[in-house]
Amino acid sequence: xxxxxxxxxxxxxxxxGIRLEAVLHALSDPLxxxxxxxxxxxxxxxxxxxxxxxxxxSTTTHHFRVLRESGVVRQVYxxxxxxxxxxxxxxxxxxxxxxxxxxxxxxxxxxxxAADCRPPRARQG
Amino acid sequence: xxxxxxxxxxxxxxxxGIRLEAVLHALSDPLxxxxxxxxxxxxxxxxxxxxxxxxxxSTTTHHFRVLRESGVVRQVYxxxxxxxxxxxxxxxxxxxxxxxxxxxxxxxxxxxxAADCRPPRARQG
DNA sequence: TTCGTAGTAAGGCGATTGTCAAACTTAGAA
DNA sequence: TTCTAAGTTTGACAATCGCCTTACTACGAA
Numbered sequence: 620x621x622x623x624x625x626x627x628x629x630x631x632x633x634x635x636g637i638r639l640e641a642v643l644h645a646l647s648d649p650l651x652x653x654x655x656x657x658x659x660x661x662x663x664x665x666x667x668x669x670x671x672x673x674x675x676x677s678t679t680t681h682h683f684r685v686l687r688e689s690g691v692v693r694q695v696y697x698x699x700x701x702x703x704x705x706x707x708x709x710x711x712x713x714x715x716x717x718x719x720x721x722x723x724x725x726x727x728x729x730x731x732x733a734a735d736c737r738p739p740r741a742r743q744g
Numbered sequence: 745x746x747x748x749x750x751x752x753x754x755x756x757x758x759x760x761g762i763r764l765e766a767v768l769h770a771l772s773d774p775l776x777x778x779x780x781x782x783x784x785x786x787x788x789x790x791x792x793x794x795x796x797x798x799x800x801x802s803t804t805t806h807h808f809r810v811l812r813e814s815g816v817v818r819q820v821y822x823x824x825x826x827x828x829x830x831x832x833x834x835x836x837x838x839x840x841x842x843x844x845x846x847x848x849x850x851x852x853x854x855x856x857x858a859a860d861c862r863p864p865r866a867r868q869g
Numbered sequence: 870t871t872c873g874t875a876g877t878a879a880g881g882c883g884a885t886t887g888t889c890a891a892a893c894t895t896a897g898a899a
Numbered sequence: 900t901t902c903t904a905a906g907t908t909t910g911a912c913a914a915t916c917g918c919c920t921t922a923c924t925a926c927g928a929a
Contacts, residue, residue, distance in 0.1 A: 627925080638853070639846075639849050639850060639853050640772050640774050643771050643772035643846070644769070647765050647766075647769035647772055648917085650917090652764075666875080668876085674917085674919090675919060675920080676876065676877090677876085677877075677919075678918055679876085680876060681917075681918085683876095685916095696925090698875090698927065699875045699927065701876065713849070713852065713853070714848070714852060715845070716841065716845040716848070717845045717846065719845075720841040720846075721764075723839070723842075725764055728763070728764050773886090773887085775887090792905075792906070793905060799889085801905080802889075802890080802891095802908080803887070803888055804906085805907060806886090806887075810886095821895090821906095823896060823897065823905090824895065824903095824906075825905065826905075826906065
């Protein structure tokens, strides 16, 4: 007899409440940066359980909360799942180009890492 | 009788050793982000003592070391002073557009903050 | 109603962070 | 040589972080 799903609202900062320092801090953790990369690539909302992370469920909850409270993602409950989307519109409005250049930087770094571990004959295959 | 100033070399990561996560972490501190903004605006090297910071000398040393060890600034001794420059070339080569978009974001945030505290009649002056 | 899956909350643990005070070093000026 | 300004080092402190375990809640399916 509770209001339908009103009990499971999640607190998000308003667009104007999003702080650059908090965003940079949220993205400075490798695991969280990976989540954001995946969310960006997916172009759709993903549940927390979609990700196969090397940490426990409660640590996963912690990381998603950091992303939500810093304004990087928006989270909503959908049945028993909690769905996550990048707050691209808000971030682009506040900090034009920031998210894209960070994601591009992450890709560039990943590409260099892959190139360094290139197998001996890879160049000629 | 030591080699002239060889004793005061500072360790810096090579360009390839600069990690995105470390850069984002370094810039996620408001005081350090401010230092980087000033260094960018100055377009020249600045000594540590040039900055008027609300912390002690040893805390200042700490913050500049974080910036140096993450690859954001390059530091050299010049007499008794320690000069700082942004490693713009290295950062731009590794992460094109990243530094500029972070600096632009910092400026945008600052501008909004200033606009929010705008005095009553400012619009019409 | 019972059960399983998704996620939360509380608490603890070791490492890191931002800060300081105090004592020290280094280089240039008097 | 002495003094001073700039920066370092050490050690401390409280706060935060990333992580875990254990116990819990919320929802949907059987």
